[in-house]
Amino acid sequence: MSIKRKPNLSATIALLPTWFVAVVVFIGTMAWSIRLSFTNSTLFPSSTYVGLAQYSKLFSSAKWLASLQNVLIFGVLYVAGCLLLGFLLAAALDRKIRFESAFRTIFLYPYAMSFVVTGLIWQWMLNPMLGIQASVRSLGWESFVLDWVVNRDMAIYALVLAGVWQGAGLVMVIALAGMRGIEAEQWKAARIDGIPVWRIYVSIILPQLGPALAAAGMLLAMGVIKTYDIVVAMTNGGPGNATEVPAKFIMDNLFGRQNLGLATAGATVLVLGVIIAVAPFRYAMHMRDKAKGAA
């Protein structure tokens, strides 16, 4: 229970700046943006309401639709790729490996670097004229093709590759910490029953890591919705619309094309997307906590 007997003034005052941020900055600016999305604002805010016109314009824009499709492909593959590779790396390191800490350091260092840096590194590696492709060709394999960043059909996978390279280490750290927390007894019991090691990881370890991996997946998914830097650094949305993403579409219309109404409509759709994605998860956690509290 709370320690307060009488309401404490200092505590209330200490939280005032945070109240200001929560109410004015977060709620206030969001309400302002949402309001703008119903107006015909272009360079400057306008107060002429046009109903859902900006939204219908948004969803008839080929670029926006492409960006939604791209972020979906990128998001699914990036999150799945990070989870899979991260889990495999953790499981491998869990097998009493020599030089474990060296391997761990190598797998995690990309996560310390920004998405801009990550994007630029991979742009360089995948440069068809001078990068990996040219190098392999000069070894004699003349028909070797690795032109992802300039190829319309493959550019999105180049982003996935760079993203997984950056993010898999995070999942590894979380999974490895979870594996180290599992009691030795379970291992002994499973080994006595003659269950092969890989089955133990899949059927016994993996389910116990569920909540931690779900949290990591959730975090990566939140990052996907914000995906902006890595695209700007690596492909700048191209070739064509092949790597256009919603966050970039909004930024371009907000500051480059001076298309406020359309940009805020896009941002509102993103927020709705987050709410739809997060709400069931939050609700499940809430119910679980409630059940715990009742028990």
Next chain:
Amino acid sequence: MARLHPNGPKPAQITAGRIGLYVFLVVAALFFLLPLYTMVVTSLKSMDEIRLGQIFALPATLDFSAWATAWSGACMGTVCVGIRSGFWNSVAITLPSVALSVFIGAVNGYALSLWRPRGANLLFGLLMAGGLIPYQIFLYPMVRAMANIDLYNSLAGIILVHVIFGLPLVTLLFRNYFVSVPEELCKAARVDGAGFWRIFFEIMLPIAVPMVVVVSMLQFTGIWNDFLLGLVFAGRDNLPMTVQLNNIVNTTMGERTYNVNMAATILTAIVPLAIYFLSGRWFVRGIAAGAVKG
């Protein structure tokens, strides 16, 4: 695992599975290291050497001139002053932002968990919601509001923005930390006549030092690596290193100087990498705390 005999020789563990395991780890390590290796060797080559298209070859001679150019001569559009100013801008943005956001977050976490004034839960809920929502919906009104109070395109402005957007995560981590501090400690101090701030500075902040380190690490790398907020709010004179780096690489006219680009990229990554290598365990704890924030 092989059966152990108390007196027997050390059990041999070289099985096919073991070899496969090491092969997997080594291949994975190569995948993770290759980009770093190529960056470093490219930055040490001359452009003539780079044009040969042998990205993995070692440089013929060690040539650090690309590093010097990246630091003090690389061009962003028509301005050729290198990434040096961006480095100092990033320092000037990051240090105050980290200090302020950690301090305010610690006070918030302490007030929310141990004092729980009216509306504490509501405030916490609002903050968490704010932390989940994509920045894009806040940007335009914030730009306008900051312009109105003369903070747009200023150092103070970008610092304020980082503090604001850091609050949800930092508050959450400190709140979770202080929740586990026994309430009796706080009660006893109150009985002895200590008030809100005295308890904070003399008891709670010293207890929370490990959390302060972890959160500082998390905020430092996060703010140093930021691109979007710096691009929008910092203004031409205060652009952080990440934004300048992207300008150097992606807006150059004429032939791209890949060696300079890669040197500039390494220079931008070097501070968070140094933190990672030097602080090791703390960094890992920081990202783990940030990730499993529940």
